[in-house]
Amino acid sequence: MNSAILVFPGINRERDMARALTLITGHAPAMVWHAETELPPGTDLVVLPGGFSYGDYLRCGAIAARAPVMDAVHRFAEGGGLVLGVCNGFQILCEAGLLPGVLMRNAGLKFICRDVHLRVERSDTPFTRGYNAGQVIRVPVAHGEGNFVADDDTVRRLEGEGRVLYRYCSATGEVADDHNINGAAASIAGIVNARGNVLGMMPHPENHVEAVMGPTDGRGLFAGLVDHLGRAA
Amino acid sequence: MSTTLRNEPAITPELVAAHGLKPDEYQRILDLIGREPSFTELGIFSAMWNEHCSYKSSRIHLRGLPTKAPWVIQGPGENAGVIDIGDGQAVVFKMESHNHPSFIEPYQGAATGVGGILRDVFTMGARPIACLNALSFGAPEHPKTRHLVSGVVAGVGGYGNSFGVPTVGGQVRFHSRYDGNILVNAMAVGLADADKIFYAAASGVDMPIVYLGSKTGRDGIHGATMASAEFDDDSDEKRPTVQVGDPFAEKLLLEACLEIMAKGCVVAIQDMGAAGLTCSAVEMGAKGDLGVDLDLDAVPTRERGMSAYEMMLSESQERMLMVLKPEKEQEAEAIFRKWGLDFAIVGRTTPSKRFVVRHGGDVMADLPIKELGDEAPVYHRPHVASPALPVLHARDIKAPMPVADALEKLIGSPELCSRRWVWEQYDHVIGGNTVQRPGGDAAVVRIEDGPKALALTVDVTPRYCEADPFEGGKQAVAEAWRNITAVGGKPLAVTDNLNFGNPERPEIMGQFVGCLRGISDACVALDFPIVSGNVSLYNETNGRGILPTPSIGGVGLIDDFTQAATLAFKAENEAILLIGETQGWLGQSVYLRDLCGREEGAPPPVDLAAERRHGDAVRGMIRGGVVSAVHDLSDGGLAVALAEMAMAGTIGAVLDAAPAEIVPHAWWFGEDQGRYLVTVPDAHLLGVLTKLKAVEVPVRQIGKTGGDALAIAGERPVAVAELKARFESWLPDYMAGKG
Numbered sequence: 001m002n003s004a005i006l007v008f009p010g011i012n013r014e015r016d017m018a019r020a021l022t023l024i025t026g027h028a029p030a031m032v033w034h035a036e037t038e039l040p041p042g043t044d045l046v047v048l049p050g051g052f053s054y055g056d057y058l059r060c061g062a063i064a065a066r067a068p069v070m071d072a073v074h075r076f077a078e079g080g081g082l083v084l085g086v087c088n089g090f091q092i093l094c095e096a097g098l099l100p101g102v103l104m105r106n107a108g109l110k111f112i113c114r115d116v117h118l119r120v121e122r123s124d125t126p127f128t129r130g131y132n133a134g135q136v137i138r139v140p141v142a143h144g145e146g147n148f149v150a151d152d153d154t155v156r157r158l159e160g161e162g163r164v165l166y167r168y169c170s171a172t173g174e175v176a177d178d179h180n181i182n183g184a185a186a187s188i189a190g191i192v193n194a195r196g197n198v199l200g201m202m203p204h205p206e207n208h209v210e211a212v213m214g215p216t217d218g219r220g221l222f223a224g225l226v227d228h229l230g231r232a233a
Numbered sequence: 234m235s236t237t238l239r240n241e242p243a244i245t246p247e248l249v250a251a252h253g254l255k256p257d258e259y260q261r262i263l264d265l266i267g268r269e270p271s272f273t274e275l276g277i278f279s280a281m282w283n284e285h286c287s288y289k290s291s292r293i294h295l296r297g298l299p300t301k302a303p304w305v306i307q308g309p310g311e312n313a314g315v316i317d318i319g320d321g322q323a324v325v326f327k328m329e330s331h332n333h334p335s336f337i338e339p340y341q342g343a344a345t346g347v348g349g350i351l352r353d354v355f356t357m358g359a360r361p362i363a364c365l366n367a368l369s370f371g372a373p374e375h376p377k378t379r380h381l382v383s384g385v386v387a388g389v390g391g392y393g394n395s396f397g398v399p400t401v402g403g404q405v406r407f408h409s410r411y412d413g414n415i416l417v418n419a420m421a422v423g424l425a426d427a428d429k430i431f432y433a434a435a436s437g438v439d440m441p442i443v444y445l446g447s448k449t450g451r452d453g454i455h456g457a458t459m460a461s462a463e464f465d466d467d468s469d470e471k472r473p474t475v476q477v478g479d480p481f482a483e484k485l486l487l488e489a490c491l492e493i494m495a496k497g498c499v500v501a502i503q504d505m506g507a508a509g510l511t512c513s514a515v516e517m518g519a520k521g522d523l524g525v526d527l528d529l530d531a532v533p534t535r536e537r538g539m540s541a542y543e544m545m546l547s548e549s550q551e552r553m554l555m556v557l558k559p560e561k562e563q564e565a566e567a568i569f570r571k572w573g574l575d576f577a578i579v580g581r582t583t584p585s586k587r588f589v590v591r592h593g594g595d596v597m598a599d600l601p602i603k604e605l606g607d608e609a610p611v612y613h614r615p616h617v618a619s620p621a622l623p624v625l626h627a628r629d630i631k632a633p634m635p636v637a638d639a640l641e642k643l644i645g646s647p648e649l650c651s652r653r654w655v656w657e658q659y660d661h662v663i664g665g666n667t668v669q670r671p672g673g674d675a676a677v678v679r680i681e682d683g684p685k686a687l688a689l690t691v692d693v694t695p696r697y698c699e700a701d702p703f704e705g706g707k708q709a710v711a712e713a714w715r716n717i718t719a720v721g722g723k724p725l726a727v728t729d730n731l732n733f734g735n736p737e738r739p740e741i742m743g744q745f746v747g748c749l750r751g752i753s754d755a756c757v758a759l760d761f762p763i764v765s766g767n768v769s770l771y772n773e774t775n776g777r778g779i780l781p782t783p784s785i786g787g788v789g790l791i792d793d794f795t796q797a798a799t800l801a802f803k804a805e806n807e808a809i810l811l812i813g814e815t816q817g818w819l820g821q822s823v824y825l826r827d828l829c830g831r832e833e834g835a836p837p838p839v840d841l842a843a844e845r846r847h848g849d850a851v852r853g854m855i856r857g858g859v860v861s862a863v864h865d866l867s868d869g870g871l872a873v874a875l876a877e878m879a880m881a882g883t884i885g886a887v888l889d890a891a892p893a894e895i896v897p898h899a900w901w902f903g904e905d906q907g908r909y910l911v912t913v914p915d916a917h918l919l920g921v922l923t924k925l926k927a928v929e930v931p932v933r934q935i936g937k938t939g940g941d942a943l944a945i946a947g948e949r950p951v952a953v954a955e956l957k958a959r960f961e962s963w964l965p966d967y968m969a970g971k972g
Contacts, residue, residue: 009481009484009485009572009573010395010481010484010485012395012396012397012484012663013397013663015664015665016663016664016665019665020665051395051397052394052395052397052480052481052484054481055395055479055480055481055482056395056481057481110387110658111387111390111391111394111658111659111660112657112658113394113656113657113658113659113660113661113662114657140662142394142660142662142663144394204662206665207662207663207665209665210665212683212794212795213665213666213668213679
């Protein structure tokens with residue numbers, strides 16, 4: 001699996017993502033500078049990692065969404081290529097119009113870094129096939145603006161079309177306000193586009209992939225992608 | 234030299250005083266340069282000779298500190314200390330205060346404190362891999378405290394999170410003596426190749442001096458001078474002297490600097506911290522025995538019409554000064570342009586050993602460069618030792634409540650409750666190397682792909698330092714050493730951040746001298762040299778000093794992080810052993826202060842030989858894999874340490890009553906030093922006890938793990954869930970304004 005990590009100025013989890021991808025796919029990803037206009041040939045997966053692109057000084061992700069490399073990402077996604085945006089990457093994908101909605105400031109108005117539980121809503125997508133539907137996984141979040149907001153119609157459509165893949169929940173899988181760490185609409189932690197090839201999520205699966213470090217629940221997402229691409233080939 | 238420099242405004246005694254220079258200091262300037270200084274020169278002297286930059290009150294006392302060991306690559310005097318951790322790797326670290334700015338403007342003050350210390354570390358060629366901090370706030374009931382806690386924590390997080398370094402540990406305390414003068418001490422730790430460390434000393438004549446990073450603005454002018462003065466009721470008016478941080482620019486600066494260092498472009502590098510362009514240019518020249526000729530017309534500025542004076546004294550953040558290899562200049566410039574950063578040649582090195590500043594065709598300053606630093610006044614300030622306080626006897630202290638009630642109260646008190654509300658606002662997992670997150674004895678951060686890891690901690694107990702500076706200084710170092718040991722690390726070196734009141738008062742100077750003696754003795758006895766540090770004096774408001782607070786940042790090495798110990802109880806029915814001697818020392822304990830309302834008595838003494846013996850034994854047991862949980866005993870004593878282990882593991886314990894010879898509340902809450910708690914599975918118990926006896930380490934089995942409460946014989950059992958609820962609720966409730 002050939003992955004490409006986009007590097008915007010101010011991105012800071014690109015090394016974490018590269019380590020996770022290398023560990024699980026067996027191949028070091030290409031690091032693609034934001035000023036490039038093409039993705040490396042043969043790219044299977046484009047990853048927009050976490051961080052504070054351009055300092056998040058406008059709206060989060062708004063400037064990165066207009067970086068030169070994003071035209072290539074639009075073309076790649078339109079061609080059915082897999083795109084994964086994590087944290088700031090999710091914010092960039094929303095600002096780029098590749099995903100609906102927007103990430104607002106956390107309801108508690110504070111940055112939150114802690115492990116959270118996510119319920120995997122379905123397992124029949126490239127981004128979740130490493131898990132079982134209904135499975136609860138534990139991964140960290142680290143964000144100040146992860147409160148997913150969209151108008152009611154959009155949220156209804158996301159739900160109706162099964163496009164909510166990850167949702168904040170309790171350790172046993174209950175979805176309730178108590179577990180909705182940032183106030184996101186419908187406790188949404190991760191969604192896909194209509195075609196199902198672009199995922200944006202706030203939590204960081206790339207930080208929970210090594211057994212020696214503790215939990216490994218993040219592995220499933222990457223392992224599922226490898227599996228999906230292996231079958232497609 | 235008989236240069237005539239343009240001078241406006243005219244130099245008056247009032248102007249000299251406004252620059253924080255005393256009349257005799259001004260006379261020293263006149264003697265040194267043989268003429269009246271220009272306005273710009275006066276500003277330069279004020280920047281170089283203030284307490285913050287010159288260490289004029291502390292310097293003679295710092296000279297005696299132990300700074301050497303075979304593994305020390307660079308001790309104090311550079312941007313940060315450097316130690317060798319084997320395999321060609323080096324750890325670069327330092328702690329620095331940003332107290333005054335954080336009191337005036339908490340968010341930006343704390344943020345730029347973090348930014349400054351990160352810059353110190355990557356200036357030396359290291360990629361920052363962890364941050365820690367030590368925060369001291371006023372009493373919870375003081376009207377400003379909530380605002381300051383909220384702003385400082387947001388500022389520390391705001392900068393570190395965006396920059397992309399995990400903030401993994403630290404201290405938070407509340408005490409009324411910090412009401413008008415909070416402390417924000419930030420520590421950064423970086424990793425470098427041992428043979429690729431970069432220094433400030435310029436070399437070679439007529440080498441281009443390059444300015445890199447953000448533009449220069451009017452922010453932070455006289456920041457270092459402000460930081461060297463006491464506060465009064467009008468301190469809020471000093472807000473314009475606080476700098477504004479831009480972590481995005483710093484992240485770009487980091488990546489660009491590491492890239493040009495890797496390409497071999499850099500001869501010398503110095504970040505612009507306190508006193509900005511002045512201090513960095515003088516240091517590069519003075520350390521390299523060279524003069525520096527600066528052309529301010531080339532300095533990238535944020536606004537028009539800045540004077541030489543303003544440019545020389547600006548403390549705009551995220552700026553660097555470098556000497557580049559001339560043949561690599563273009564390559565370096567291309568890298569900086571790629572990262573969107575300013576790059577300008579602003580001067581040259583000269584053989585003259587003079588510091589010349591030109592602006593708009595005029596020479597604005599022409600000063601002897603060595604003397605600017607070396608001839609700064611050095612004061613032998615008078616000092617008096619703090620009066621010795623009596624040793625309190627536990628039998629004379631009446632227990633105000635049963636042990637179980639006391640434990641519940643203490644675990645939910647401002648001093649001892651969970652700091653989760655704070656550290657959850659810091660990204661402590663970025664990098665994917667945080668093995669032990671905040672909340673343990675020391676943070677553990679893996680080095681790249683392991684198996685090595687660093688154990689990191691910041692410690693000091695200011696109430697001990699106030700009561701007995703010498704013992705308090707020893708204790709701060711011993712506590713850091715103990716915390717590193719408790720996770721299985723070998724303590725390697727220290728950075729110190731010495732926060733005190735007004736050194737012109739002999740009793741404050743006495744605290745300073747006493748603490749330093751204690752620190753020095755402990756560092757020698759524990760083989761724990763000091764490799765970097767910072768002194769912050771004049772921490773006073775309206776004549777009331779802070780508690781003496783010499784924060785000690787410790788770094789230790791763990792050979793294999795998978796063998797690191799944690800404090801959580803792991804299983805039921807394991808023996809709980811108390812290691813070390815317990816007399817039941819209640820003087821200056823949290824129990825005495827917070828439950829009996831008495832801040833009294835001598836603090837617990839530290840027996841450094843015993844400290845070392847006990848610690849070495851504990852570390853040996855961790856490496857031998859015979860202990861399942863380890864925790865050091867500190868604030869709150871035995872009962873609080875047991876509660877912390879129980880809460881972390883969600884397992885209770887069944888505990889024997891206090892031994893007959895010690896009054897129960899002194900046994901459970903005394904703060905005797907040099908102690909640890911360990912749990913041992915049955916299979917190893919006999920071996921452990923035999924081994925400890927052989928090395929003459931006192932040990933006593935005090936109970937067994939198990940159940941869902943701390944059940945002390947003869948006392949009401951305290952449910953672990955109840956403890957946890959109290960432990961976790963105080964800080965969030967307080968910040969939300971509840972109760």
